[in-house]
Amino acid sequence: MDSEKPLVRYGQLWSPEVMEDVHVKAELGRYRIRGFSTLKKFISFDELTFVPCTLSRIPLEGYREQCTTETVLGTRFAKKPIVLKTPITIAGMSFGALSRNAKVALGRAATRVGITTTTGDGGMLMAEREASEQLVYQVLPSRYGFNPHHMRMANALEIVIGQGAKPGTGGVLLGQKVSEEIGAMRELPAGVDQRSPVRHPDWTGPDDMVVKIEELREATDWEIPIYVKIGASRVADDVKLAVKAGVDVIVLDGTEGGTAASPDILMDHTGIPTLAAVVEAKAALQEIGMDGVVQLVVSGGIRGGVDAAKALALGADAVSIGTGALIALNCNRPIYIEDYHALGTEPYACHHCHTGRCPVGITTQDPELMKRLDVDEAADRVANFINSMTMEIQMLARACGKSNVHDLEPEDLRALTLDASFVTGVPVVGTNLVFGRPDLWPQAHSNGHRDEMNHHQANGKQGKKKGKRTHEERTR
Amino acid sequence: MERGGGLVLVLLAIRFIGVPYTPDGFASPHEDKHKALSSTQLHPLSLQDGGDASVSTIFTIKERVCMAVTLDCATLTIREINTSIKRLALEGEREIHLIHPEARHNLGVAVFDPVTIVVEGTAGYFCGSMNDGATFHVLGNCGWSVGECMLNGEIVVERNAASGTGASIRGGTVVVKGHVGARTGVAQKGGLIVVGGDTGYMTGFMMQRGTMIICGNAAEGLGDSMYSGTIYLGGEATQLGNDAVISEMNEEDKRFLSETLAKYGLSHKRALADFKKIGSGGRLHNFSKADFELWRVAM
Numbered sequence: 001m002d003s004e005k006p007l008v009r010y011g012q013l014w015s016p017e018v019m020e021d022v023h024v025k026a027e028l029g030r031y032r033i034r035g036f037s038t039l040k041k042f043i044s045f046d047e048l049t050f051v052p053c054t055l056s057r058i059p060l061e062g063y064r065e066q067c068t069t070e071t072v073l074g075t076r077f078a079k080k081p082i083v084l085k086t087p088i089t090i091a092g093m094s095f096g097a098l099s100r101n102a103k104v105a106l107g108r109a110a111t112r113v114g115i116t117t118t119t120g121d122g123g124m125l126m127a128e129r130e131a132s133e134q135l136v137y138q139v140l141p142s143r144y145g146f147n148p149h150h151m152r153m154a155n156a157l158e159i160v161i162g163q164g165a166k167p168g169t170g171g172v173l174l175g176q177k178v179s180e181e182i183g184a185m186r187e188l189p190a191g192v193d194q195r196s197p198v199r200h201p202d203w204t205g206p207d208d209m210v211v212k213i214e215e216l217r218e219a220t221d222w223e224i225p226i227y228v229k230i231g232a233s234r235v236a237d238d239v240k241l242a243v244k245a246g247v248d249v250i251v252l253d254g255t256e257g258g259t260a261a262s263p264d265i266l267m268d269h270t271g272i273p274t275l276a277a278v279v280e281a282k283a284a285l286q287e288i289g290m291d292g293v294v295q296l297v298v299s300g301g302i303r304g305g306v307d308a309a310k311a312l313a314l315g316a317d318a319v320s321i322g323t324g325a326l327i328a329l330n331c332n333r334p335i336y337i338e339d340y341h342a343l344g345t346e347p348y349a350c351h352h353c354h355t356g357r358c359p360v361g362i363t364t365q366d367p368e369l370m371k372r373l374d375v376d377e378a379a380d381r382v383a384n385f386i387n388s389m390t391m392e393i394q395m396l397a398r399a400c401g402k403s404n405v406h407d408l409e410p411e412d413l414r415a416l417t418l419d420a421s422f423v424t425g426v427p428v429v430g431t432n433l434v435f436g437r438p439d440l441w442p443q444a445h446s447n448g449h450r451d452e453m454n455h456h457q458a459n460g461k462q463g464k465k466k467g468k469r470t471h472e473e474r475t476r
Numbered sequence: 477m478e479r480g481g482g483l484v485l486v487l488l489a490i491r492f493i494g495v496p497y498t499p500d501g502f503a504s505p506h507e508d509k510h511k512a513l514s515s516t517q518l519h520p521l522s523l524q525d526g527g528d529a530s531v532s533t534i535f536t537i538k539e540r541v542c543m544a545v546t547l548d549c550a551t552l553t554i555r556e557i558n559t560s561i562k563r564l565a566l567e568g569e570r571e572i573h574l575i576h577p578e579a580r581h582n583l584g585v586a587v588f589d590p591v592t593i594v595v596e597g598t599a600g601y602f603c604g605s606m607n608d609g610a611t612f613h614v615l616g617n618c619g620w621s622v623g624e625c626m627l628n629g630e631i632v633v634e635r636n637a638a639s640g641t642g643a644s645i646r647g648g649t650v651v652v653k654g655h656v657g658a659r660t661g662v663a664q665k666g667g668l669i670v671v672g673g674d675t676g677y678m679t680g681f682m683m684q685r686g687t688m689i690i691c692g693n694a695a696e697g698l699g700d701s702m703y704s705g706t707i708y709l710g711g712e713a714t715q716l717g718n719d720a721v722i723s724e725m726n727e728e729d730k731r732f733l734s735e736t737l738a739k740y741g742l743s744h745k746r747a748l749a750d751f752k753k754i755g756s757g758g759r760l761h762n763f764s765k766a767d768f769e770l771w772r773v774a775m
Contacts, residue, residue: 029765202621219586
């Protein structure tokens with residue numbers, strides 16, 4: 001060490017990142033807007049581990065025995081529920097946020113693997129409808145591009161209350177991405193900084209939503225499922241209100257959820273992590289007797305099959321991927337590196353979706369940039385990624401002795417940290433101790449099928465699902 | 477009562493009430509002859525008594541009578557009402573009367589056929605919403621969001637309507653001859669909204685395209701954050717919304733106002749000279765830090 005050079009010490013409170021943030025805002029005069037998702041570390045699925053079968057449980061033979069992945073969404077009221085070949089869907093992302101090639105590639109991939117894609121804040125792109133065999137049509141506060149005829153062409157509807165990246169706030173699409181085509185679709189002047197309202201134009205609270213859902217069912221002859229998408233905030237209350245309003249499926253987006261453009265303070269400082277959200281939602285559904293009647297889809301930071309399997313074990317019926325699907329397309333891939341540098345970033349660190357200058361042609365309306373995304377090759381990549389997720393989920397389920405991925409349960413998990421145990425009600429590794437308050441979330445801290453098993457035991461029958469013990473039995 | 481006098485009374489009843497329809501189809505065994513009648517041919521039809529469903533047979537003359545079909549909402553579910561409307565429209569019926577609507581919600585949702593639906597009373601939420609090409613005439617009041625997300629067609633409400641009137645319409649015309657509530661024409665994307673009376677808070681919020689005529693007064697926030705489009709205001713605005721500005725009316729504006737108000741019998745509501753033309757000032761199209769006082773509310 002050079003003794004004449006003082007040691008450079010960076011502060012924790014006024015870190016270089018915080019100082020840079022102040023410098024930028026001192027020029028901008030507003031909050032910062034960017035794409036991607038939160039850069040903060042939240043409590044995550046990484047703090048759980050599976051405890052597969054060994055001697056006390058019998059595993060399924062990984063290479064021979066079937067493990068079912070079929071998932072049905074919308075069984076409550078719809079005549080034609082959605083049937084997925086695997087418990088994964090592709091989240092709503094608008095044509096406008098994404099390029100035409102990206103939307104078509106996602107649609108083709110989804111068709112190939114038997115899942116759904118979802119439109120976004122801008123309406124239905126006909127090319128996506130043609131590419132995606134099962135398409136969920138979003139009904140957003142903005143109603144940009146909303147068309148009743150397109151609504152009747154959809155396989156399901158999704159009323160969007162909010163998303164995890166920016167709960168309680170409307171959308172933003174900066175002027176550089178509002179091309180002539182996007183402007184025409186959204187009935188806006190090209191080049192405007194589009195701001196979307198946060199409230200629906202025609203209804204306000206959950207009591208109105210009852211009537212709105214009936215309207216949508218009337219408009220679609222009660223045939224297709226109605227989802228509601230909520231940014232994870234006051235999850236228990238929101239879930240109960242949505243169920244009471246008459247939805248078929250709840251899509252819950254944790255704070256890790258992605259976005260093409262949002263104020264970064266919302267990404268980092270609003271909403272709750274997906275890990276906590278799924279537990280809270282499951283407990284709410286169980287409390288009101290709607291577990292298994294209304295399906296739960298969770299999204300927000302689902303990075304692969306492991307996260308998906310853990311979400312299923314904690315109570316989700318399916319997961320939804322957005323950022324993961326874009327990364328599979330080519331997002332942040334180390335190609336066209338000079339264009340990453342021109343944005344002031346690097347591959348693996350790029351979150352500049354809001355600029356419209358996506359180096360790999362995904363989140364852009366620039367025709368030259370969009371050409372960099374070959375639709376068929378991109379569709380292959382996304383299909384491969386989803387298939388890899390399916391195999392990962394199945395592997396973990398078989399290892400836990402489950403012949404159906406939906407039989408994964410909290411009992412198959414252990415918490416690696418006290419925080420994770422507190423939030424999920426799963427015992428800490430090496431102990432049978434749960435750190436939390438069972439009185440707050442009694443269902444989360446107990447076996448969800450306890451009552452059913454107790455009933456069967458009282459009647460001399462075996463529990464419906466093997467290996468399930470009550471909370472009391474686990475902690476005895 | 478002599479047969480001749482009874483026939484006259486029944487004909488008058490048919491003229492004003494129309495022919496009732498049940499979800500299972502016409503009660504008459506002669507329904508397939510209904511449309512093939514000559515102008516002088518008598519045709520037996522069955523009327524269903526709304527109370528105990530008893531059937532009485534009468535005769536009517538098709539010529540010069542209003543052969544509109546009626547649906548008695550008091551005896552039908554919303555599903556039955558809407559299914560009947562769509563089926564009747566597909567079968568070629570061009571006028572359907574909804575009697576005893578009793579402020580039911582979701583009457584005539586997503587009708588895509590050129591049929592006229594007369595609501596003989598008050599409708600609830602979402603009357604005529606998401607319609608493309610149909611005509612609605614509501615003789616009473618309307619609840620929230622009449623005509624929301626409409627693509628094309630016409631809705632005329634004789635009395636008042638609640639909040640969200642014409643929310644996010646993309647085309648067509650919504651006329652309310654009385655007063656309307658808050659957020660009228662919010663996020664309007666095209667078409668025409670005409671209000672004979674006053675309008676509430678945040679009318680025209682985030683308007684994108686289209687035209688609105690308000691003959692009366694407007695509460696706070698008129699035209700807030702408009703991207704584009706035009707609002708003609710006959711009365712006074714408590715407070716214009718962010719970036720809503722008044723501009724000069726030209727001859728074309730005046731002609732449009734005069735013709736439109738005359739068409740809907742609203743010319744007497746306000747003198748042409750009282751109207752002001754309101755549009756977007758354009759300052760909220762792209763963020764500017766120099767306009768902080770404007771943007772602090774809008775963003």
